[in-house]
Amino acid sequence: MPTPSGTPVIALEEHYWDEELVNHLSGAEGTRSKDLLQRLYDLSDVRLREMDEAGIDMQILSHGAPSGQKLEADVAASLIRRVNDRLAVAVARNPSRLQGFAALPTIVPEAAADELERCVSEHKFHGAMVHGLTNGLFLDDKRFWPIFARAEKLDVPIYLHPSFPDGRVVDAYYKDYINDYPMVMRAAWGYTVEAATQAIRLVLSGVFNEYPNLKFVIGHMGETLPFLLWRIDQALSRPGQESLSFRKTFCDHFWITTSGNFSTPALLCSMQEIGIDKIMFAVDWPFVANPPAMKWMKELQISQADKDKIFGGNAKKLFRL
Numbered sequence: 001m002p003t004p005s006g007t008p009v010i011a012l013e014e015h016y017w018d019e020e021l022v023n024h025l026s027g028a029e030g031t032r033s034k035d036l037l038q039r040l041y042d043l044s045d046v047r048l049r050e051m052d053e054a055g056i057d058m059q060i061l062s063h064g065a066p067s068g069q070k071l072e073a074d075v076a077a078s079l080i081r082r083v084n085d086r087l088a089v090a091v092a093r094n095p096s097r098l099q100g101f102a103a104l105p106t107i108v109p110e111a112a113a114d115e116l117e118r119c120v121s122e123h124k125f126h127g128a129m130v131h132g133l134t135n136g137l138f139l140d141d142k143r144f145w146p147i148f149a150r151a152e153k154l155d156v157p158i159y160l161h162p163s164f165p166d167g168r169v170v171d172a173y174y175k176d177y178i179n180d181y182p183m184v185m186r187a188a189w190g191y192t193v194e195a196a197t198q199a200i201r202l203v204l205s206g207v208f209n210e211y212p213n214l215k216f217v218i219g220h221m222g223e224t225l226p227f228l229l230w231r232i233d234q235a236l237s238r239p240g241q242e243s244l245s246f247r248k249t250f251c252d253h254f255w256i257t258t259s260g261n262f263s264t265p266a267l268l269c270s271m272q273e274i275g276i277d278k279i280m281f282a283v284d285w286p287f288v289a290n291p292p293a294m295k296w297m298k299e300l301q302i303s304q305a306d307k308d309k310i311f312g313g314n315a316k317k318l319f320r321l
Contacts, residue, residue, distance in 0.1 A: 001055035007308040008057040009294075010315040013159070013219045013259035013282035015064030016090075017041055018083045021103075024075070025066045039286035040064060043090040047285075048097060054290035056283075057312070060319070061087060062101040062129035064287075065163045069106055069134045076105030080115060088123040099321070101159060102128040107135055109143055113150035120154050126319040127156035127217075132163025132194055139198055140205035148211050157215035157255065157318065160198050162191035162223070169194075187220075187260065187287075196223040200232070203249045215253060215318070219282060221263065222256035226270040251275070255318060257282035258310070262296040276306050280314045 002008050017040040022028045029037060039046055043061070051059065068080045080103050091098045102119035104112040119125040128151070130139065137143070139160075151158050165174070165185055174185040184190065199218055208214060218225070225232075233247040251274050258267065259282035270279055283293040300307065315321060 002057060003304070003308055003311050005304055005308055008312045008316075009055060010058045010060070010281065010312040010321065011051075011056050011283050011285065011290075011293075012060050012217070012257050012280055012315060013161070014059035014061055014285045015040065015287065016043055016047075016061050016087075017064055018086060021063065021067070021079060021083050024079060025070055028066050036286055043087075043098070044093065048094065050285070050290055051097065054294045056290060056294070058097055058099060058321075059285070060099045060101055060126055060315075061091070062159065062161070063087070063103045065131040065161065067129070067131045068103045068112075069131045069163065071105060071107060073107045076107050077111040077115065080105040081118075084115065084119050084123065084125070088119075088125075091123070099319075100125040104128045104130060104147065106130060106139075106144060106147065109146045112144075113146045116147065116150050116156070117154060120156055125156075126321075127151070127158060129159040129161050131161045132198075133166060136166060138201050140201040140207065142205075145207060145210065148207055148214050152211040152214045155213065155215075157217050159217040159219070160195055161219060162195035165190045165194050192220065192223045195220070196225055199223065199225060199250070199254065200246075203246055203253075204244070208249055208253050215255070217255045217257060217280070217318075219257045219259035219261075219284070221258060221261035221266045221270055222254075222274070225250065225254075226256065226273040227266070229273050251278065254278070255280060255314070258293065258297075260284035260288045262293055264296075264300060267300070271302075271306070276309050277314055279310050280318070281311050 068076060083103050087100050091100050102116055102125045104115060106112050116128050170185055174190060177184050229247050236244055236246050255278045256270060257280045283290050
């Protein structure tokens with residue numbers, strides 16, 4: 001249901017699972033509830049009904065974790081190609097309601113770059129989503145830069161989504177508490193640390209000097225980075241370091257979404273730090289339900305023009321919808 005001014009409501013971090021990919025990654029379903037699994041595997045009835053009930057016009061679908069970042073090099077490219085082809089079929093059934101982000105076989109970077117181009121040119125996908133580290137490697141590693149070169153050439157963004165922290169980090173930071181508080185290494189903190197670290201390392205790597213029009217999206221209200229921009233920028237500007245404007249680089253190249261973080265103070269901070277034009281709406285469905293996100297957005301005490309930008313205007317511009 002469009003906003004009062006007619007802007008469509010577009011949700012950007014909305015997940016599904018592909019059965020073949022999940023079956024290949026043993027143990028992925030874990031202890032997830034039957035209701036959650038039903039929603040993850042659904043690409044029509046349940047999904048569309050819950051979108052209608054909440055007033056969401058469009059979801060851009062992305063494969064949820066685990067995705068292509070934990071695959072072996074010998075199977076990654078062919079398996080991910082099939083995953084993306086099946087998503088394209090689902091999108092084609094309801095193109096006014098569903099669109100897609102590509103999954104990528106990042107362990108084989110040249111093949112991942114080719115798959116991104118195929119998905120954009122053949123399937124009209126709007127970029128790609130990458131989940132966490134690739135078999136222990138951060139994305140700033142230059143082996144992955146062919147993917148960024150292709151994304152810049154195609155003028156599509158890459159969505160940085162968190163995944164489980166490296167096992168060494170789990171042992172050092174979280175193992176004392178994960179039995180009683182298993183989410184501490186996931187959405188409560190571990191995911192945030194990993195995704196924010198990915199973004200920081202990308203800025204420090206110089207990849208944006210090499211590809212000045214490269215674009216990234218990061219969810220969960222920027223994984224704390226808008227709140228920390230001043231301090232990071234100031235600390236990295238102290239004498240004895242290579243000259244770098246972290247704030248400018250981050251604000252030029254990153255967009256953020258509201259996925260799973262419906263905090264008004266966090267939103268207001270983000271608006272002040274990175275600007276309203278860089279903030280887009282997302283829910284994180286089905287891990288987070290649609291109604292709380294919509295209720296929060298509708299009740300925000302900000303201008304209708306700013307709501308329209310977050311709800312869909314900024315996404316329409318970035319993804320050329």
